[in-house]
Amino acid sequence: MLAIQNLSYYIGGRPLYEDASLHIKPKDKIGLIGLNGTGKSTLLKLINGDYTPDKGEIGKSNECTIGFLNQDLLSYQSEDSIVSVAMQAFGEAVETQRNLEKTLKKLETEYSDELVEKLTKLQEKFERLEGYTMQAKAEEILEGIGFNTEDLHRPLKEFSGGWRxxxxxxxxxxxxxxxxxxxxPTNHLDLPSIEWVENYLRGYEGAVIVVSHDRQFLNNTINKTVEVFNQQLTVYEGNYDFYLQEKELRSEIQQNAFENQQQKIKQTERFIEKFRAKATKARQVQSRVKALDRMDKIEEVVDTNAVVNFKFDFKQKSGRHVIQLEHVSKSYDKLNILTDTTAHIERGDKIALIGANGKGKSTLLRIIAGTEPIEGERQEGHNVNMGFYAQHQLEDLNVNNEILEELKQAGSKKTELELRQVLGCFLFTGDDVFKKIKVLSGGEKSRVALAKTLISEANFLLLDEPTNHLDFQSENILVQALQQYQGTFITVSHNRHFVSQVANKIWYIEDHQIKEYPGTYDEYSLWRSKIDAERKESSTSEQSKPEKQEKPKPAQKTGNSNEKLLINHQRELSKIEEQIDALEKEVALAEKEMADPAVFGNPDKLQEANTRYEKLKAQLQALNEQWELKAEEIDELENSSN
Structure with missing residues (x-):
């Protein structure tokens, strides 16, 4: 469908790509990954035709059409309603609708057979173009990504850049x-919208290329990972988790090959040095010199997984109670955010505040910070020293300062050596610390702002979307820093992997109340799925009940029939247990197969083995659920018999 052949592209003489190639097939779902600054967005613009390659070519088939969502669209504005802007996708149908309306208007004053015939043809064309359903389709997608029904006819210009x-x-x-x-795409989406887009992309009929730093989003949507590294495009035939495993395996093989080659080079060099002066060995020496010159050098593996050992200094610990909110209410005109709600933050809490946009997460963060007026009471605990990180702090950085100078002015009283060590943890090493803020990328500015927040000696941190604009390496640094953090924090984030790594409590706003789940995000997610399934089942059950029908009286069971039913259930339970035992053995064999070097070293075999393993696990989980249901039925029968 689209082929990139020997692509080279330079910026100011620096190569972003050097003889890079990639083939995109019609059903590919590709995750394009790499460190910030390696040229991921540039590659998309090259494919889109916005930039021209310096060498090589990008060829696509005649029927290939390209749709490109990029950050430049943030500035797009229009007087049209958002549903009208979305419906511009149906260009021909929209134009046909305009002609229909004009023809109908004309028929009001000058009726003729010609106009009637024209109207009929336009109506047939409009129906063929699915024009009668285009508004419904537009509304469905807009509501799926987070818009309220009442907002659909508001002008686009009234919305912020993220909503546009x-x-x-x-x-x-x-x-x-x-x-x-x-x-x-996930930078401007809340969690429910991200999940909606994931489901949509999984069923998308065309090819997809996604640049994203949300690893769970990638895992849920892609079937191929392409890494931008060393000016090349390296393909991995799987999602992001598969890439991590395969990358580690390839790196291990490459490092072993590098070390073996280095040993051979040293042996060859020793031979050359030892026998260079001997005439009898001249031919062998020259042969080895030529062999060294012809040798394709294997690159040493560069470890891109930075390990952070960041020590947080507190002048003093906070008291046990950090923040107490009692009977808090908050509203803006007719928009109600919180109603008579109570919540407490204790020392050591690591809270993730999650949920849909518009529920009041950022407002709640400001209430906790004490910068938002409220009805009710906010009590700050003893010795609480607060640090607040939000996206607007990137704008507060002094663009004319060097990075090191910016941290010196943060007032932490740390020495230059200590500040350099902190910046080293955030990937600013050597002369990087003397870069001006104004030349930094968005991700680099985020790292500087985060470093400033973390050296503030605060024992209570408020972090508003801290992973936005961070690449995987920078996100990993933040995760490690927060895992080592001994204080208290609350973070607003839609990054599920980040939340699952750092939070020990989950907060969400529901029915204008602050609600808490006392566990990790993975535990919360399982609990929430179960609750939602029960609600759906209950709702379906209620809807399926026939109206105005008396509830039938339960049939009277004799003790004998009850006993027979119990015996049948116990037999079924025994059969399920036998199936579980057999399947557990199959799962164990599948795990052993994946650990086999012959399988693990072959990407195709590994993917096939992993698919079989996941299928067996799903079957095992289903059987375990059947066992639990059957065991509950037996328990109820036994209780009713007593």
């Missing part, structure tokens, strides 16, 4: 190009 970006995403999804390119 959602409208442009909706328009692209409605266009259904054969190649859909999305540059950081």
């Amino acid at each position: 970006m959602r409208v442009m995403l909706a328009k692209l999804l409605l266009e259904k190009p054969s190649l859909l390119m999305l540059d950081e």
